[in-house]
Amino acid sequence: MSDETERLPPRSDFSAWYNEIIRRAEIMDVRYPVKGLYVWYPFGFALRNHTYTHLRSLLNRDHEETLFPLLIPETEFMKEAEHIKGFEDEVYWVTHGGLSPLDVKLALRPTSETAIYPMYALWIRSHADLPLKLYQIVNTLRYETKHTRPLIRLREITSFMESHTVHATWDEANKQVESELVLSQEFYHDLGIPIIISKRPNWDKFPGADFTMAVDTVMPDGKTLQIGTIHHLGEHFSRTFNITYEDVNGRQQFGSQTCYGISERCIAAIIGVHGDDKGLVLPVTVAPTQVVITPIIINKRADEIFAAVKTLEKELKATGLRVKTDTRDMRPGAKYYHWELHGVPLRVEIGPRDLDNNQFVCVNRLGIKTVVPRENVVESVKMLLDDVNDQILERAEKHLKNHLMTATTPEECNERLNGNVVVVHWCGYRDCAEKLEKLTNSTILGTEIRNKYVINGENPCIICGKMGKTALVGRSY
């Protein structure tokens, strides 16, 4: 399906590397003839599915999954003023049914607040109905005008997890924001992806939110990638859509709401954060194939080797591992390159030497070779897999730590932004933010930073010198 003998561009040339690996590792086919729409290859889709299965398992602890329609009537979409303003220039509209113009235009959801909340208004009657925590995983459409990129900037987001919760009070909704942040933390930890959480500046919050908390990670080129957002919506939408409940005193109250989103950018993060010059490096949690067995076939002992391979595959599969045996008629080296490109965490080789010595040769995706004895092979493999996960997380943490800089002047900030994110102090005023952003061609991502390497505090603003909070500055995707 793909050409594999050419070398990948080095990951240091991240843009070229990313474009190549998306195709060569069979994540997405970018040749669909509409701008910003891409096709999942089965392998990429398997990676997506394992990732979202994991996300679902975390969400299902206290949310329920649901599914709302793709089309939103204009009359609902146009109800919340700030929300409209935020999305009006990127909505696709359905204007015709067949040849007849529609009386009420239908929006292809760019996000689903205005599809979901009219129904919430019907479903919620009493305080006993709260909290309500639903999520769906759907496609959304946005008419992006900027440079589109697979998994990162799309016109059809194919895998948008959006959670929408309703609570009795603002404080309870706020607790929900915190709990979604913890969930994000856990989700990305399981993917080995270190994150930085921060509160977006007021002008950068979700249209119609009280505030927005964002989850960012740092890609190899030092650019930040927003891989999750959690919005406290307060009563903006509940007042608009009349989401009310009767409290214990018999009074009608507006609900307080949150919404939370994660898209296939989480896959882009897996690819970007962990990959190397040989290809993908996948966390064991989500790797479509966790262990690949490669027989080293010597003609006269082929039967013997195949038998050993089969037994091993059976044993490993019995424990729930995703195992594949590569019996293709290829040189072993070619197989190694193939599975390394696809990020398989662990390879087990079985050749004549191993048969004689009653052993297997295991090589993990980071190139570490271990010879394990035939007995207890299942435990050995499981341990080696745990090791890979630990190692890639550690490596990613180190990268993040090494690319978090501080700066006290705009010049310093500008210089350090080359390949890094920078922590500064900022008074909180938009004027100063705009000045800094202009001087450094960057964005103030947020304040109230949560990351173990960042200490929040008060210090003079990098622009005006007034006391200001710790703020995160980056060049973002």
Add this chain to the structure above:
RNA sequence: GGGGCAGUAGGGUAGCCUGGUCCAUCCUAGAGCGUUUGGGACGCUUUGACCCCAGUUCGAAUCUGGGCUGCCCCA
């Protein structure tokens, strides 16, 4: 938002400037047969392409215009 460059088999390319030599070059991948297999195997046979629409011309992969798509740089 502004600018630049590009589109030739599944992938990467040559040809384009200066139209005819091109039923289009090379590498790779695919199919078939055989020999191979501890880090990208080899031999033989074989399949497969000029982004779309107009225009100029006796003649267009090549020139012009528009569209679509992609990539890069700057804000």
